[in-house]
Amino acid sequence: MSKNTERESVIRARSLTKKYKDFVAVDGIDFDVYRGESFGLLGPNGAGKSTTMKMITSVSQRTSGELTILGKEPNDQGPEIRAHLGVVPQKDMLDRELKVWENLVTYGRYFGLPRKWLKTKVEELLEFAQLTDKRNEKADDLSGGMQRRLAIARGLINEPEILLLDEPTTGLDPQARHILWDRLFRLKEQGVTLVLTTHYMDEAEQLCDRIIVMDKGKIMAEGSPAELIRDYSSREVVELRFGTDKNEGVAKQLEGKGDRIELLPDRILLYTDKGEALLTSILDSGLHPVTSLVRRSSLEDVFLRLTGRTLVD
Amino acid sequence: MSLEFKPGRMVDPKRAVRFGALRVAEYRFYAMSKWMTSVLVFGLGNPILYLISVGLGIGALVDANTGGGGILGVPYIQFVAPALLASAAIQGVMDEVTFPTMDGFVWDKLFFAINATSVSARQIADGVMIVALGRGLFTTVMYLGVLLAFGAVPLSSVLPLLLTSMLAGWGWASVMLAITARLERDEGYFALIGRFVIAPMFLFSGTFYPLEQMPIFLQPLGWISPLWHSVQLGRHLSYGMELADGMFLVHLAYLAIMGIVGMRFVYPKFKERLSR
Numbered sequence: 001m002s003k004n005t006e007r008e009s010v011i012r013a014r015s016l017t018k019k020y021k022d023f024v025a026v027d028g029i030d031f032d033v034y035r036g037e038s039f040g041l042l043g044p045n046g047a048g049k050s051t052t053m054k055m056i057t058s059v060s061q062r063t064s065g066e067l068t069i070l071g072k073e074p075n076d077q078g079p080e081i082r083a084h085l086g087v088v089p090q091k092d093m094l095d096r097e098l099k100v101w102e103n104l105v106t107y108g109r110y111f112g113l114p115r116k117w118l119k120t121k122v123e124e125l126l127e128f129a130q131l132t133d134k135r136n137e138k139a140d141d142l143s144g145g146m147q148r149r150l151a152i153a154r155g156l157i158n159e160p161e162i163l164l165l166d167e168p169t170t171g172l173d174p175q176a177r178h179i180l181w182d183r184l185f186r187l188k189e190q191g192v193t194l195v196l197t198t199h200y201m202d203e204a205e206q207l208c209d210r211i212i213v214m215d216k217g218k219i220m221a222e223g224s225p226a227e228l229i230r231d232y233s234s235r236e237v238v239e240l241r242f243g244t245d246k247n248e249g250v251a252k253q254l255e256g257k258g259d260r261i262e263l264l265p266d267r268i269l270l271y272t273d274k275g276e277a278l279l280t281s282i283l284d285s286g287l288h289p290v291t292s293l294v295r296r297s298s299l300e301d302v303f304l305r306l307t308g309r310t311l312v313d
Numbered sequence: 314m315s316l317e318f319k320p321g322r323m324v325d326p327k328r329a330v331r332f333g334a335l336r337v338a339e340y341r342f343y344a345m346s347k348w349m350t351s352v353l354v355f356g357l358g359n360p361i362l363y364l365i366s367v368g369l370g371i372g373a374l375v376d377a378n379t380g381g382g383g384i385l386g387v388p389y390i391q392f393v394a395p396a397l398l399a400s401a402a403i404q405g406v407m408d409e410v411t412f413p414t415m416d417g418f419v420w421d422k423l424f425f426a427i428n429a430t431s432v433s434a435r436q437i438a439d440g441v442m443i444v445a446l447g448r449g450l451f452t453t454v455m456y457l458g459v460l461l462a463f464g465a466v467p468l469s470s471v472l473p474l475l476l477t478s479m480l481a482g483w484g485w486a487s488v489m490l491a492i493t494a495r496l497e498r499d500e501g502y503f504a505l506i507g508r509f510v511i512a513p514m515f516l517f518s519g520t521f522y523p524l525e526q527m528p529i530f531l532q533p534l535g536w537i538s539p540l541w542h543s544v545q546l547g548r549h550l551s552y553g554m555e556l557a558d559g560m561f562l563v564h565l566a567y568l569a570i571m572g573i574v575g576m577r578f579v580y581p582k583f584k585e586r587l588s589r
Contacts, residue, residue, distance in 0.1 A: 059428055060588045070321075079333070079431040083326035087429035093422045098344065106340045110430035112329045128316045158329075158430070161321035190318040 007034040010162055010193055011056060015065035018051050025051040027217035028065060033162075038184075038194040040208035042201070042299060044309070048217040049197035050090070053166050056195065057087055070161060083111060086160030086192075090167045092151040096140035100131055100150060103139050108157040121157065128183065129153040145176030152183065156192075163187060165196040169203055181206050201299035211299070213306060220306040225299055232305045233297040234259050236275035240268045240282070240289040250287060257282065262304055271301070326431065333432035337440025341413065342447065352448075356455040363397055364390070364463050367521070385523065387552050394465035395547025396520040398456050398474055399540055402482035405452030407511070409445035410490040415499055417441075418586055425587060434584040438494075442486060442576075449482035450475075466551045473550040477565075481543030484568040487575025494582040514538045519545070542567045 011033035018026040026048040033039045041049040054060035055067060058074035058081045067074055069081045094103050101122055108118040126132045129149040134142060139150060148168065155163055168184070169177040184207055188194055198204050204211050205225045213220045213228070221228055238258065242250045244266060251263045258270035258278055272278045275294035283292075304310060345352065372389035376382075384392040417424030417437070424437050432440075453475060460466045466474060489506075496502060517534040518524070518541035524532055535541040542564040548554035549561065556564075 054588070057429060079330040079433050080326040082429060083324045083329040083431040084321045085429075089425065089429065091422065093426035095344070095423060096421060097347075102343075106343065107426075107430065109336050109339060110333070110427060110432050111324045112332065112336065112431075113323065117323075124316060154426075155429075156316075156318075159318055159320055159323040186316070187318075190316060191320050192318065193320075 009033065010035050010070055011195070012068045013066065016052070016055065016062055016067055017064045018055060018060065019063045024217050026055070029219045031212055031219065031222065033193060033195055035193055036188070036191055037209045038188050038196070038207055040204045040211040041195070041197040041214055042199070042204045042211050042303070043214035044199055047214040049214055050166055053164055053195075053197055056164060057085065058082060083158065084161045086155035086158065086163040088151050088155040088163065088165045088168060090170065092147045094139040094147060094150060094154070097138065099136050099138055100142070101126065101135045103150060104154055104157055107154045111158040113158065118157070125153040125156055130179070145172050145179065148172060148176070148180065149183065152180070156187070160192065162193045162195060165194065167197055167199070169198075169200065177203070201303070204299055213303060215307045221302065228299060228302045229297045233301040234271040235273045235297060237295055237297050237301060238270040238272065238275050238279050238282070239293040239295065240270070241266065241291045242268070242289050253287070254282070264310070269301070269304075271297070324431070329431035330433070333436030334439035334443055337427060337432060337437050338443040338447070341440065341444040352451070356452050357459070360397065360401065360456040360459040364459060364465065367393055367397070368463065368465060371521070385554065390463065390465045391552050392548070393521060394460050395474060395551050396518070396540070396544045398453060398460065399478045399481045399543035399547055400515055400520065401456040402449045402453045402478040403485045403540060404511070405449035406445040406482040406486035407489060409448045410441060410486045411493050411503055413444070414441060414490060414493040415496065418494070419496070419498055428587045434587045435580050437587075438490070438579050438583045441490065445486045445490075446479065446483060449486070450479060453478050453482070470551040474547050477543050477546040477550065480565070480568045480572070481539045484539045484571030484575070487572045487579065491575045491578035491582065494579055494586065514540050539568055539571055
């Protein structure tokens with residue numbers, strides 16, 4: 001972490017708290033986002049990720065604590081802050097009646113950008129979002145993946161310093177997700193700071209330099225995907241399925257095997273540094289799982305360890 | 314072609330935060346220009362049909378039965394003209410404060426996307442109001458043109474009539490915007506407003522006959538209606554109908570207060586909803 005302290009913090013939160021009447025959505029969290037990095041908020045639905053994003057967007061005011069974005073105070077400088085933010089909302093919120101290119105131009109006008117400049121910028125962004133041949137179609141007629149790419153292109157129209165993405169690939173098919181990840185990676189290469197929320201561990205692993213794992217409004221852990229896996233999980237995981245009614249009984253027999261054991265409704269997870277060896281010894285002991293699998297540890301395992309729950313229920 | 318990107322250089326925040334309301338309006342007018350033909354046809358068709366049916370049809374009957382005296386000493390078409398004008402302004406603004414606001418908060422949630430730029434919640438509300446007034450002004454000018462062609466209003470009263478009609482339009486738009494901003498979903502509410510508020514307002518505001526013709530217990534319906542206040546002003550300004558002492562200012566003040574109070578409720582509600 002020491003290398004980060006020398007870098008410029010573009011978002012700084014200290015004891016950041018948001019309450020809705022009696023419900024505490026964000027419960028006193030501390031974090032920094034540094035210029036040029038890709039920062040992820042990982043957690044299940046209701047963890048407080050979206051609320052945190054809304055406070056960063058400076059549309060939702062914090063209940064208490066400190067928050068600075070690009071050196072400004074969001075409570076009274078929201079519009080100035082947003083001049084340098086790009087926001088890609090969870091629901092794309094495109095103007096479905098307008099054509100693809102019109103969605104981009106009208107959005108650029110909200111930042112007071114000149115029409116002439118927008119004309120060339122729009123073509124550039126259409127190419128980036130791989131939507132050039134769709135430029136004259138209504139936004140409503142695009143596929144889900146294309147609409148999301150249009151929403152991202154729209155979020156880039158003001159050449160933002162920070163791009164905020166709320167659940168960027170939720171609802172997209174695997175191919176569309178990969179196209180999107182590729183585009184986001186290119187943005188990072190351009191020096192754009194990315195902040196994204198996700199409940200997909202593979203997305204967090206692919207895209208994020210640094211992650212905070214959130215649950216029930218609190219930060220459970222912070223670090224790079226590799227650091228988190230190293231600190232909170234073993235190198236490998238053995239997954240065993242004996243059938244829903246048998247898993248619990250077999251799990252008792254497996255106590256003591258591996259570093260740690262997790263019993264889930266549909267499977268048993270055994271954490272170890274040597275997966276194949278452990279699996280062989282289990283099979284040799286006379287147990288016959290319906291299916292077995294040795295895999296690398298993932299952020300899903302980190303989350304399970306930290307909260308006792310899976311990310312996606 | 315690769316993406317040329319200079320993060321944070323292109324937008325000047327000080328410039329971006331200014332004129333947000335005008336930019337919201339610019340976008341909406343642009344979207345509206347796509348159905349300009351129907352806006353024009355309705356804008357011009359409505360007053361022509363109204364004047365032919367009410368002004369000429371009913372007018373002929375009224376004028377014949379009053380021995381050519383009309384109502385309160387003026388031909389019926391002149392009596393009814395300021396009322397048609399004020400109701401045109403009110404109906405013109407109505408469409409632009411209701412449906413785009415529902416679209417912005419509920420259907421497509423476009424206001425949330427706009428509020429993610431440097432445009433503030435208050436500027437969005439102002440933008441909606443500018444567009445509503447623009448649409449109202451357009452409808453009113455169309456009516457005025459037709460009224461002039463029919464000889465229903467004197468040329469000298471055109472500007473004052475435009476102002477009083479638009480004042481009624483603003484007062485009404487502001488109250489309707491405050492109400493619409495509170496709706497979490499459309500449950501046939503606009504149909505109800507049309508049937509139980511707009512239609513009765515049209516009938517009970519001294520539009521087609523003097524309000525005093527009504528039984529006294531029904532007259533308050535007119536007193537609370539912005540249409541009646543605007544109609545009284547219009548009749549005074551177009552053909553010189555006498556107003557009681559001080560009533561000129563009372564009518565003006567009523568409409569202005571509606572507008573100011575309405576907006577007082579609009580701004581915080583816009584801000585609150587967009588922060589969710």
